[in-house]
Amino acid sequence: MTDNMDREPMLEMFIFETYQLIDQLEQALLSFEKGAGFEASINEIFRIMHTIKGSAAMMLFDNISTLAHSMEDLFFYLREERPENVEPSKIIDIVFEGVDFIKAETAKIESGLEPDGNSEQLKEKALEYLQHLKNSNPSSDNAKYEAKKEGTKESHENVEQKYYISSSKNTQKLMTNKYEAIIFFEDGCEMENIRAFSVVHDLESVAEIISYVPEDVMENSDSVQTIRDKGFKVVFKTDLGLDEVKDRLYHTVLLKDLQVFLTDDDLEGFEFIENKEIDVEQKEAQSNTEKKNIVLDDINEEQIKDFDKKSESGKASLENVKEQLKTVGKQSVISVNIAKLDLLMDLVGELVISGAMVTQNPDLKGLTLNNFSKAARQLNKITGELQDIVMSIRMVPLSMTFQKMNRIVRDMSKKLDKSVELEIIGEETEVDKNIIERITDPLIHLIRNSIDHGIERSDERLEKGKNPTGKLVLEARNAGGEVWIIVKDDGKGLNREKILERARVNGLIHKPEAELTDREIYSFIFLPGFSTKENVTEFSGRGVGMDIVTKNIEMVGGSVQIDSIPGEGTTFLIKFPLTLAIIDGMIIAVGCNKYTIPTIAILESFRVKNEAVIEDENGNEMIMVRGECYPVVRLHRRFGIDTEVTDFNEGIMIMLESEGKRRCIFADELLGEQQVVVKALPKYIKKVNAIAGCTLLGDGDISLILDIDDIIQ
Amino acid sequence: MKKVLVADDATFMRTSLRMMLERNGFEVVGEAENGLVAVNKYKEMNPDIVTMDITMPICDGIKAVQMIKEYDPNAKIIMISSMGQECFVKEAIISGAKGFIVKPFKEDYVIETLAKL
Structure with a gap:
């Protein structure tokens, strides 16, 4: 370079x-x-x-x-x-x-x-x-x-080493002038032999080539050195005048030096000229060397057949390619620096906010603005579309990430001498590029763990009456506004007792053991410094990693769940939002605070009468809706906010759902739906219970985004 | 300004060439990542010069040269070759390529090769 x-x-x-x-x-x-x-x-x-x-x-x-x-x-x-x-x-x-x-x-x-x-x-x-x-x-x-x-396509068996340069049309003409030319190419231009060939090829259209030296440009790679040292010489007959010939040859690419002169001799007339001085010694040496003449119009039958065959097969493949040409659509692709996309996404986010700031400007309250509302609607529509497009640019199918796992499985099963088959489902599922980057390492980790700790060796599996080849399923699917990635093995499953014991030793249990659900117990393996495997292998079991898995996944707003059946296998379910940046949110008021609830989590909102709310013996409030009983969370209590609305009659009840569980929350009022740009809480604020992030509203207020999972659990 | 179409399956190579050419007063009107795309783009854009890699997926440079030449016998195509691909370069020249560049290439050689067309 x-x-x-x-x-x-x-x-x-x-x-x-x-x-x-x-x-x-x-x-x-x-x-x-x-x-x-x-x-x-x-x-x-x-x-x-x-x-x-x-x-x-x-x-x-x-x-x-x-x-x-x-x-x-x-x-x-x-x-x-x-x-x-x-x-x-x-x-x-x-x-x-x-x-x-x-x-x-x-x-x-x-x-x-x-x-x-x-x-x-x-x-x-x-x-x-x-x-x-x-x-x-x-x-x-x-x-x-x-x-x-x-570099020779012709087989070496062609002992005669003659040049069957296809007869050019010009051979029929009477070629009057005979020239010789000596050509030097630029230093370091490489492949001088092909350059020489190329010169001959070009001359053929206007001249009859008589001979050239070195004569074995294609067959002998040493010819490259000869051309470098002594130049390439060619003798030819043509109708062109000297100037025309010179002009033509001067067009040779990467030409360093060129000498052309009229001659009457054949190869005997070949002279090695260096700095235009005739080197007599070399001339003698030259005439002593055997020269091979170029044979024109002397192609034997066999070769013609051969040539026909070649051109036929060439045609066939050409047809083939043309077929493909028809089917391959014109799709041009460019690659873009991801930082630019991030910036674009941020800008679109700001645009959404600014749009809301204009259309929901407090100054406009109470005014009838027909034309303004129309224009505002149009603006909203276009920002919405813009946002969709930007999102779709950032969406990348998971296939590359998933396909990478093939290699992991292969290496692992080879090293550990286990037989494992990887099944990939739904690799075409698309997720945000940022998520892809974050998800790869956790996936590698989960898969390594599954093979290392989960799936048994073939003999062990046979004993248990399982298929000797272990099966690992990697699946992705869209579920509402979320993407689920499932890593499932059919190994021996997690050892509940061992995990409990280890958790006890490490002091990880903060709740009466009897109350722990299986899922909670399994989740201990995601805590920092947890490892039940005594012998550490190259791949897993060092106790680092599983907590990294959760950390990475949480960073993109996702969560991990484990299910395990002893003897039958373990399933990891990773969930994360389709996109991180912009969500549809419902803005609600509690006291003088505004909270945002991701619209996707809201099932319905309704007003209730005090009588509809019942209390159990512990003072927990519940509400009956269509025969089902749901716990009620008063947001003002949960967040310790002073509000005048404490009476169910005056406020609003919102039913939320997450992971199949439902719960009602009680707020003062609904303020409206809006697209919000999710911003992480500043680093100096520690993780706050039940808050997922914050956002800027159209009127410039800051609104906290509720973490629905947290509220429902 | 001469219009150039750059065909190479490696984005890296395409960009190298593009930068070299644009620095030297050529206009790179298109890039193609395989021979088929090159043929399509040639028809679409009618460039003055095509730089054509030899080893490409779907349709290699030599087939692409043949197809472009069939469409436009006056097409000017420069092959981009590696050391050791002599026979392919020869084939390409027979098929009508006007010249070639050997990788790794020097900027001045590239420019001279294209300028001489």
């Missing part, structure tokens, strides 16, 4: 893309391992390695580039030769190791370090295996492979 290239944004892009490619690569490897679409996977892995090689070379990350190159070679061989007795598992292990290396190096780059890892050993491993494959597969194929690698 040139020095003046701004490296920063390129670096960012390199990192982003390498990660993306690695993800794809892992998918391809896994499907390769499963034997599904063997060929497609090989091709894809080859292509990805090729891309990584190229990008890394541009960024001068040589260790990554050379490693990717060796992998590319390996898959090139697999693709071209389809050798027998390949051990996919071995190849996959090699590549996975390589992938891990590249991942680690990329991570280094990402955190601003030098990617200084040594890939030599991994590279050797790949090449060693490639050699092993070559050795165990007969040589005829290898020759073909080498030929392809070296």
